Amino acid sequence: MTHPAHHAELREQLEGLYRAESRRVLATLVRLLGDLDLAEEALQDAFAAAMEQWRRDGIPVNPRSWLISTGRFRAIDRLRRRARFDALLGELAAQLDGQAPDPAEQADELLEDDRLRLIFTCCHPALSPDAQVAMTLREVCGLTTEEIARAFLTAPPTVAQRIVRAKAKIRDARIPYEVPSPAELPHRLEPVLRVVYLIFTEGYAPAAGDAVIRADLADEAIRLGRLLVDLLPEPEPEVLGLLALLLLQNSRRAARATADGELVLLPDQDRSLWDRDQITEAAGLLRRASASGRIGPYTLQAAIAAAHAEAPTAEATDWDRIVRMYDLLTRADPSPVIELNRAVAVAMRDGPVAGLALIDGILVRGQLDTYPLAHAARADLLRRLGQIAEARAAYQRALALSRQEPQRRFLGRRLRELGRPAGEDA
């Protein structure tokens, strides 16, 4: 035991412990207690008890197992008190008390599995996609309902309702607290990876919303990606590919906007600002993913991002390699947005005319007609071809569709750079 000298010192240590350990403690309490709400109450009770008792008795050698044991006992107490109104809760309390496993003696492996159990429960395919995201941020990442609402520009009651409904479904339909079997893992991983990627893009996209919370979201997504890579016995190649993709995109964070928040496109970014540690880590993950021979969409997107990261200058980019990877990607995961990105890469390799023909082909099908970046990409190619009037019309169309402030300012700048249309006075 160590004795903190001051009240303030203990509070600080407990806050640090809460940040580092509260999600692990929660994950294990959910398994021990079999109920998310009960586990959350038990978690708060355990930290409140720590504040009282550790001041008197000092900090225990293994704070995590102390918190788990205490949380569990407090939950049994709570059930006993409520049992006066509901006999079934009394039975449940007795049952839980009878199990009496000492969490301190449980293998670390079991406790680590609890964190995976929590992720797979929150991302269960029987929950709606919105609920999966909200539950993961709330339970696995520990964000408050208000923080989730602010990040996703949703009203807090909407987020709260999603969480309440999801918990009710977990309870009523009896969604189990378990890591899927190896046979089921690939299809159960799909929503988990989708949720992690969505949390990242929500945090990374230069959209409106609270900038600090949004950067936190990107970090949370990377933490989740790491957790999956570290905890899954044999991580699927796509788990490695996703983490590589997140790290590569995040490595450009400092370069993608000026100090006053103006968007800087990839070719214009100061590459010395790219985070080399993240790029190196991603390269290692990408090698592991590629070695499997089963290459999925996340790994392919990471490989494309890596091709950019490896180019010392924008001019030195290996566009042929990037186009070939987009070819694979359009087959693995066909989508008009991927086709658009491929068209831009083709324009870089073969010239604006070739790219423009592809973009016009996509727009003719009507799928991306309201997607601002499709018109912005088209405008850029027209500008390079010297078709200024058409470029202006395309930028204006993109501007009319864009809802993101930094993107709107960027498009406005491009429009001004084209100069005034002929025949128009100052």
Place this chain on the structure above:
Amino acid sequence: MKYLCLVYADEAKLNALPQDQVDALIDETMATNEELAAGGHLILTEALEQVASATTVRVRDGRLSATDGPFTETNEQLGGFWLIEARDLNEAIRIAGRLPSASIGAVEIRPVIDLLRERSPR
């Protein structure tokens, strides 16, 4: 825990199946039912006549009305059910996935509640 698996499929598509495929579907279903029964999962299963034979009954203000047709018109129709016993939703999903009907239509899984537990104490 009990779950009710409701099977929905497009009757028009089922009616268009050639007889040998209908026979195969019935054989597979019987075999699956035997496996589920042997595993202690099957409580009750029945296939239903087509919705054209459905009658919907309501009692309002003490007056009974019986009308022709199902409760709601849908693109895919309720064609049968399995009442199963499963440990949790994941096991129920695995069982539903084994039903031959899942390859033709869709299986809706509904947890069964204990009415007595829902009632406040007398």
